[in-house]
Amino acid sequence: MITLNVNGKSLSYDGDEDMPLLWFLRENAELTGTKYGCGIGQCGACTVHIDGEAERSCTIPMAEVGGTNISTIENLSANGGLHFVQRVWIEEDVPQCGYCQSGQIMATITFLEKFPNPTDEDIDKYHTNICRCGSYDNMRKAIHKAAKLQAEGATS
Amino acid sequence: MSISRRSFLKTALTASGTLMIYAVAPPLAHAIATKAFALPFLEMDENGGITYISYRSDMGQGSPTGQAQMLFDEMDADWNKLVAVKEGLAIDRDYYQDGLATVGAVSTFLGWKNHRRTGANLREGFKISAAGRWQVPSERLTTKNSVVTDPVTGKTFQYHDLFDTITDVFLPADAPLKSKSQATLIGKPIPQLRSRERVTGDAKYGMDVNFPGLKVAMIERSPVSGGKVNNYDAEDALKIKGVVDIIEVSNGVAIIADGFWAAKKARDALKIEWDNGDYETQSSQSIAAQLKDMLDNPMESKDLTGDAKTLIAEDNGQILTGNFSFPFVAHATMEPMNCTAWVTDEKCEIWAPTQSKLVALEEVVKFLDRNNQDINLHTTLMGGGFGRRAQEDFVIEAVEVSQKSGHPVKLIWTREDDMRHDYYRPACELRIQAKLDDENKLIAWDSAIGYVNPGPYHFIPEIRELHFGRMIGFAGQEPAYKIPHQHYSQGYLDTPMTVGILRGISHGYTNFSVEVMIDRMAALGNRNPLELRAELLKENPRALKVMQALQEINTNNPVQKEMARGYAFAFEGKPGIDYQYYSGHMADVSKTPDGSWKVEKVWVVADHGRVINPNGFTRQIQSSIAFAMSMMRSGVITVKNGVVEQGNFDDYPVSLIGDVPKNVSIKLLDNGAHPMGCGEKMQAGIQPAIANAIEKLSGEEVTGIPIRSLL
Numbered sequence: 001m002i003t004l005n006v007n008g009k010s011l012s013y014d015g016d017e018d019m020p021l022l023w024f025l026r027e028n029a030e031l032t033g034t035k036y037g038c039g040i041g042q043c044g045a046c047t048v049h050i051d052g053e054a055e056r057s058c059t060i061p062m063a064e065v066g067g068t069n070i071s072t073i074e075n076l077s078a079n080g081g082l083h084f085v086q087r088v089w090i091e092e093d094v095p096q097c098g099y100c101q102s103g104q105i106m107a108t109i110t111f112l113e114k115f116p117n118p119t120d121e122d123i124d125k126y127h128t129n130i131c132r133c134g135s136y137d138n139m140r141k142a143i144h145k146a147a148k149l150q151a152e153g154a155t156s
Numbered sequence: 157m158s159i160s161r162r163s164f165l166k167t168a169l170t171a172s173g174t175l176m177i178y179a180v181a182p183p184l185a186h187a188i189a190t191k192a193f194a195l196p197f198l199e200m201d202e203n204g205g206i207t208y209i210s211y212r213s214d215m216g217q218g219s220p221t222g223q224a225q226m227l228f229d230e231m232d233a234d235w236n237k238l239v240a241v242k243e244g245l246a247i248d249r250d251y252y253q254d255g256l257a258t259v260g261a262v263s264t265f266l267g268w269k270n271h272r273r274t275g276a277n278l279r280e281g282f283k284i285s286a287a288g289r290w291q292v293p294s295e296r297l298t299t300k301n302s303v304v305t306d307p308v309t310g311k312t313f314q315y316h317d318l319f320d321t322i323t324d325v326f327l328p329a330d331a332p333l334k335s336k337s338q339a340t341l342i343g344k345p346i347p348q349l350r351s352r353e354r355v356t357g358d359a360k361y362g363m364d365v366n367f368p369g370l371k372v373a374m375i376e377r378s379p380v381s382g383g384k385v386n387n388y389d390a391e392d393a394l395k396i397k398g399v400v401d402i403i404e405v406s407n408g409v410a411i412i413a414d415g416f417w418a419a420k421k422a423r424d425a426l427k428i429e430w431d432n433g434d435y436e437t438q439s440s441q442s443i444a445a446q447l448k449d450m451l452d453n454p455m456e457s458k459d460l461t462g463d464a465k466t467l468i469a470e471d472n473g474q475i476l477t478g479n480f481s482f483p484f485v486a487h488a489t490m491e492p493m494n495c496t497a498w499v500t501d502e503k504c505e506i507w508a509p510t511q512s513k514l515v516a517l518e519e520v521v522k523f524l525d526r527n528n529q530d531i532n533l534h535t536t537l538m539g540g541g542f543g544r545r546a547q548e549d550f551v552i553e554a555v556e557v558s559q560k561s562g563h564p565v566k567l568i569w570t571r572e573d574d575m576r577h578d579y580y581r582p583a584c585e586l587r588i589q590a591k592l593d594d595e596n597k598l599i600a601w602d603s604a605i606g607y608v609n610p611g612p613y614h615f616i617p618e619i620r621e622l623h624f625g626r627m628i629g630f631a632g633q634e635p636a637y638k639i640p641h642q643h644y645s646q647g648y649l650d651t652p653m654t655v656g657i658l659r660g661i662s663h664g665y666t667n668f669s670v671e672v673m674i675d676r677m678a679a680l681g682n683r684n685p686l687e688l689r690a691e692l693l694k695e696n697p698r699a700l701k702v703m704q705a706l707q708e709i710n711t712n713n714p715v716q717k718e719m720a721r722g723y724a725f726a727f728e729g730k731p732g733i734d735y736q737y738y739s740g741h742m743a744d745v746s747k748t749p750d751g752s753w754k755v756e757k758v759w760v761v762a763d764h765g766r767v768i769n770p771n772g773f774t775r776q777i778q779s780s781i782a783f784a785m786s787m788m789r790s791g792v793i794t795v796k797n798g799v800v801e802q803g804n805f806d807d808y809p810v811s812l813i814g815d816v817p818k819n820v821s822i823k824l825l826d827n828g829a830h831p832m833g834c835g836e837k838m839q840a841g842i843q844p845a846i847a848n849a850i851e852k853l854s855g856e857e858v859t860g861i862p863i864r865s866l867l
C-alpha cells in the first residue's frame with residue numbers, strides 16, 4: 001500500500017507499483033489537468049510538483065512516490081483564485097490548443113524559483129516543455145512578466 | 157430589404173425563457189448540401205447572456221473566437237455578454253452548408269458569409285421588434301451593445317427585452333452588412349476565448365472524457381502498413397491485473413482494461429503473428445526511387461501554356477534544374493489520437509476530438525448500419541489537429557471496440573501509435589527545369605512530381621476515388637508567376653501507408669521547390685530576388701503589392717554580417733475569385749558554432765483579405781514558424797521493411813522555445829477582400845525563405861528537407 005499526498009489530500013494506492021504517477025493522477029485521483037503527451041519524459045505535458053520540484057510524472061513509477069507531497073495544476077486554483085503564472089498566461093494569451101499548458105505552467109513556477117530574474121538564454125536552456133502549437137513567443141513574454149510579478153512579491 | 161417567410165433565421169423561446177436562434181440557408185448545388193439547413197446558432201438567456209454555438213472544431217487555432225467576432229459585430233451584440241461557447245452537434249449532413257470539416261482555414265473563409273449574414277439579420281430583427289412595440293419606423297432605430305435605441309424618443313430596449321416579439325416577426329433575409337469602417341469587433345485583437353479553462357486544467361479534451369464504467373482500450377496495430385493479424389496468443393496478456401477483454405478488430409488486436417497502464421502492459425504481453433503483406437519489402441529509399449522514376453515516366457502530363465519541353469530541349473539560353481526530395485512528415489499533435497464510444501443495442505454515444513464531425517458521424521452510421529438519429533457524436537476540445545484529426549479512423553476504431561466488446565471504451569493511442577500510424581504528409585520527389593532566355597528572362601518552366609497518393613485516404617470519403625482527391629498531393633505545383641511556356645507532369649504511388657493532409661498540405665513541398673528555384677534564378681541573373689518576383693507577378697495586383705511591401709522592408713533592413721537572407725512568396729487562388737491570398741516571406745539565418753543553422757529573424761507580409769483578429773492571426777504565424785522549423789530540422793518519418801522507424805519525441809524532435817526566432821516581424825495588408833484566415837496557410841512560404849537563406853549561407857544546393865546541418 002502506497003500513501004501519498006495529492007493537493008493536500010492523503011490518498012492510497014495498492015495496484016501495480018510500476019504504473020507511472022501520471023495515470024494514478026488522471027485515472028485514480030481523477031485529476032485530468034495533468035496530460036499524457038509522450039510517456040517517456042520528453043514533452044513535459046505531465047509536469048507536476050513532487051515535494052516542490054517539477055517532475056515529469058509519466059516516467060515516475062508509483063513505487064517511488066510513497067510519502068511524497070504532490071501538487072498538480074488543479075491545486076493552483078483550488079481556492080477559486082488563479083496563481084500569478086496562470087494570470088499572466090491569460091493576460092499574454094498564451095494557450096492555443098492548451099493541451100500542454102498545465103505542464104508549461106507547473107514547469108514555469110519552479111523555473112522562476114530557480115531563476116527569479118531569467119534571461120532569454122535561461123528560458124531557452126531550461127524551459128524544455130514542448131508546445132506543438134508553437135505558443136512560445138507569447139509564453140516567453142508571460143514568463144518574463146511572471147518573473148516581474150514574483151519580484152514584486154506575488155506568491156500565488 | 158425584404159421580409160418574407162423565406163427568412164434566413166428562425167427563433168424560438170424555450171420553456172426556461174432562453175431564446176434559441178437558428179440559421180437557415182437554402183440548398184446548394186454542392187452534392188453534400190442538397191437540402192436547406194437550419195442549425196442552432198446561438199442562445200440568448202433571459203438576462204441577455206449569449207451562448208455561441210460553434211460548428212468548427214476548437215484545436216487552438218482560434219476559430220470560435222473569430223467566428224463569434226463576425227457574428228457579434230454584425231449583430232451589434234455586447235461582447236461582454238458572451239457567456240459560453242458550445243459545440244454544435246453533428247446531426248444530419250443535410251442541415252449544413254458544407255462538410256463541416258475544420259480544415260484549410262475554412263472557418264474564416266465560410267464563416268465570413270454565414271456568421272455576418274446571421275448577425276445582420278438578427279440585428280434587424282431586434283430593430284423590427286422594437287419598432288413594433290414602439291409603433292415607429294424601424295429605419296430610424298439604432299443598435300449597439302445589445303441595445304436598440306430610438307434616437308428621437310431616447311427610449312431603449314435591451315435585446316433580451318424583445319424575446320416575446322422577435323419570435324413573432326418575420327426576420328429579414330438580406331439585412332445590410334456593415335462596411336469595414338463600421339466594424340466594432342471585426343479587426344480587433346481580442347484574446348482567444350476559453351483561456352481560463354486552459355490554464356486551470358479544467359478544459360476537457362478527448363483524452364479527459366470519463367464516466368462510471370468507462371474502460372480504456374488500446375489496439376496493437378500491424379507494424380508493417382497494411383498488415384493483417386494471422387493469429388494471436390493473449391494468454392499472458394489476460395493475466396495482467398485490470399485486463400477485461402482482448403478481441404480481434406479490423407486494425408489488429410484490442411485490449412480492454414480498467415486503465416491505461418493495464419492496457420499497455422497487456423498489449424506488451426500480447427503475442428501476435430502478422431501477415432505483413434507486400435509493404436514489408438519497402439523502405440524510404442525504395443519509395444523515393446519509385447517516385448523519382450515517375451519524374452521521367454509520368455502518369456499524367458499537360459502543356460498548361462506554350463511548349464516548354466521543346467524550348468528546354470533547344471540549345472540556347474540557360475537551363476536551371478532543381479531536384480527536390482521530401483520525406484513523410486508526421487503531425488505529432490500534442491494530444492495523441494483518442495476517442496470514446498459507447499455502443500449499445502439501441503444507441504451510440506461518441507466523444508471525439510475530431511476536425512471532421514460530420515464525416516466521422518456518417519462513417520459510423522455506415523459502419524454500424526444504423527440511423528444517424530440513434531448516434532450522438534460530441535466534439536471535444538482537442539490538443540492540436542494540423543489536419544490529422546480530419547480522418548475518421550480513430551473514431552471508427554473506438555466504435556468497433558465498443559460494439560464488439562460491449563463496453564463503453566476510451567480508445568487511447570500511445571504517442572508511438574500516433575507516430576507510427578499517422579496519415580502522414582506524403583513523401584514526394586520533384587524536379588523543376590526552368591529556362592532563361594539570353595536576356596535572363598524566365599520563358600519556360602517544366603515541373604514534374606511523384607508523390608505518395610493521398611487520394612484513397614482523402615478526409616472526405618466521397619472523393620477518395622476521384623482525381624480531385626489526389627489534388628491534396630500536388631496542389632501548388634503551378635506557380636502564380638507569369639511564364640510563357642509551362643509544362644506539368646505527375647505520377648502517384650499507392651501505398652498501404654496512410655497519407656493525408658498536414659498543415660499547408662502539398663504547398664509545403666510544391667511551393668518550397670518553386671521558391672528555391674526563383675531565388676536561384678535571381679542569383680544566376682544577378683537580380684534582386686524580390687524584384688524578380690514582382691516582375692513575374694505584375695499582372696496580379698494584390699500579389700504585387702505584397703512583394704512591393706516586402707521590398708521596402710528589405711531595403712530598410714540590411715542583412716547583418718555573417719547572416720544570409722532568403723526570400724519566398726506563397727499564394728493560393730487567383731484574381732477574380734474570393735479564395736485568394738498572398739504572402740511574402742524573408743528569413744535571416746546564421747551558422748552556429750556546431751555547424752547547424754539558426755533562424756535569427758523572420759518577416760512576413762500577408763494579404764489574406766480582411767483580418768478578423770490580428771491577435772489570432774499573428775499567433776498563427778508564430779505557430780507556423782515553430783511548426784515549419786520542426787519539419788525542416790528534424791521532422792522526418794522514415795520507413796524500413798515497411799515499418800515506420802520513429803515513435804516518439806526522442807527520435808522525432810520538434811521545436812522547443814529556444815529553437816524559434818525571437819525576432820518576428822509581421823505586416824498584415826488588410827485591403828478589405830474576403831478573409832482567408834491563416835491557420836495552415838503560412839507553411840508554404842516560411843520554409844523556402846529559410847531554405848533560401850541556408851543555401852546562400854552554405855553555398856550548397858538545398859534539396860528538400862530535412863536540413864540538419866550546413867556543410
